[in-house]
Amino acid sequence: MTDFVGLTWDHPRGRHALEAAAGDLGDGDTLRWEVQSLEGFESAPIAELARDYDLLVLDHPHLGDALSAGSLRRLDELFPDELRRRWEADAVGPSIDSYRWGGGLWALPLDAATxxxxxxxxxxxxxxxxxxxxxxxxxxxxxxxxxxxxxxxxxxxxxxxxxxxxxxxxxxxxxxxxxxxxxxxxxxxxxxxxxxxxxxxxxxxxxxxxxxxxxxxxxxxxxxxxxxxxxxxxxxxxxxxxxxxxxIGGTGIAVTYRTAPTPALLRHLAGLLEPETQRGFIPRHDGQPSMRAAWTDAGVDDAAHGFYSATLSTIESSWVRPRxxxxxxxxxxxxxxxxxxxxxxxxxxxxxxxxxxxxxxxxxxxxxxx
Incomplete structure (x- = not known):
């Protein structure tokens, strides 16, 4: 049994869906989320946060410093190739590519924004x-x-x-x-x-x-x-x-190196990127999904007053910062x-x-x- 704790950013878009999905993960594991300000999310050193949290919601330009300090686990080694290939095909714009560095994948793109x-x-x-x-x-x-x-x-x-x-x-x-x-x-x-x-x-x-x-x-x-x-x-x-x-901005969920992720935690993280979760649960809880299936869903777009259809072409062509x-x-x-x-x-x-x-x-x- 493991009690995991994650850190996200303090806005309905950053916390509501994660908090609603957390709790009992099965197999006796639990997950709870703490929050930091938007300014902390944008600039707080990942290496310091990784010592205190099992999961971190971060932006892709933090990867260079995080990996220099050995703070994160490679997700290539935690999730099967078939699943990762599906995420790569389905993510909107460079959402997943922005979390690739040196041939590895270091975060799951939960939230897409540009x-x-x-x-x-x-x-x-x-x-x-x-x-x-x-x-x-x-x-x-x-x-x-x-x-x-x-x-x-x-x-x-x-x-x-x-x-x-x-x-x-x-x-x-x-x-x-x-x-x-x-x-x-x-x-x-x-x-x-x-x-x-x-x-x-x-x-x-x-x-x-x-x-x-x-x-x-x-x-x-x-x-x-x-x-x-x-x-x-x-x-x-x-x-x-x-x-x-x-x-491009958005957020990814990274697994810190202090953590020994369990099957229940990995199932939970993968479930957040499932099409039905992205089209339903995430938008219903103020989230901004990362999968194209949600961005092109007419019902999701109508509920958001046309936000997704109006900005899809922008995120698809967005620029990725250095990492x-x-x-x-x-x-x-x-x-x-x-x-x-x-x-x-x-x-x-x-x-x-x-x-x-x-x-x-x-x-x-x-x-x-x-």
Missing amino acids: QVSARRTALVPTAPATWEEALDLADRGLVATSLAGPHAFLSFCSIAVSVRTEAAPADALFDRQTSERALELLTRLSAHAPAGTDRLNPIGLLDRMRDHGDIGFIPLIYGYVTYSSPEVSFGPPPTHDGRIGST VPGYIPFQSHASAVVRSVVRGDRTPGDALDEIEERFAALPTTEEIPA
């Missing part, structure tokens, strides 16, 4: 299709951008994916011209945002859009199905020459640097020099450390 656009339908009846149209809305004070925590850098990256015209150098995320254009666009989009929105995380921004009505459009924000309604509508981000830029050791601290620092430019405290050239220098200092290959 940056999409959100609009208050009464203020913005038709979503802007291009960045130029979004800038017109920004000049009218109707646009807020997601800048808090790591999101300034993530917004910058997604705009860069959309506007880039050439391949990046080997030691950079993007070529310099693309980075300059992306930083300029993000700065202009943010120039007339409602006061205080630059300090809000995605949940706070969507709360304010829904409850106060002074935000008409957010061009890039991680999609939260729990906010989809006739008043708040989600869709693709603005495009450049028809190209969508979006940085090298040191990426999470780099992302936090780079986001602060981007915010300093948006607020007018630094010049774009100086800021990009620093970001490029720090990125170039990260490991250049995604090899699992020995």
Whole structure:
């Protein structure tokens, strides 16, 4: 008999389905979940958390540091090949691929999310299709951008994916011209945002859009199905020459190395990815499923006010961040640097020099450390 404990993030989307499915796993095993803030989920060191928990809900860029510390178990060794092949075929976008590193699978993609656009339908009846149209809305004070925590850098990256015209150098995320254009666009989009929105995380921004009505459009924000309604509508981000830029997020469930997973625990985890669970249990408990069977289910989509059909093409083409050791601290620092430019405290050239220098200092290959 084993009493397992997991750590997830404190939002209905992150906890309700996991908590409802937990409890008695069979064979005398039990599972309970504790929670941390969204900010903890985005930046807390996985190696430290892995010493205290059997299961961790994490984002894929944490893999480099987690594996450097030997914190996680390879799921290839815990689940049969046939089951993993089915997940690979059925997961929406790069949801499962983002948790692959060095030939191994390190987390199960329970929740799928990427940056999409959100609009208050009464203020913005038709979503802007291009960045130029979004800038017109920004000049009218109707646009807020997601800048808090790591999101300034993530917004910058997604705009860069959309506007880039050439391949990046080997030691950079993007070529310099693309980075300059992306930083300029993000700065202009943010120039007339409602006061205080630059300090809000995605949940706070969507709360304010829904409850106060002074935000008409957010061009890039991680999609939260729990906010989809006739008043708040989600869709693709603005495009450049028809190209969508979006940085995938979502969550995966990882098994820590301190844990000896039992058959009952593995059956429970696999059951969370079953089609009937993804189409039924997960959405009924405020979750955001990771399997295409749920995203393309008409009933699930109707209950979510069209959230899934409106954002499917965005997640299918979304960009995967690096997973090298040191990426999470780099992302936090780079986001602060981007915010300093948006607020007018630094010049774009100086800021990009620093970001490029720090990125170039990260490991250049995604090899699992020995």
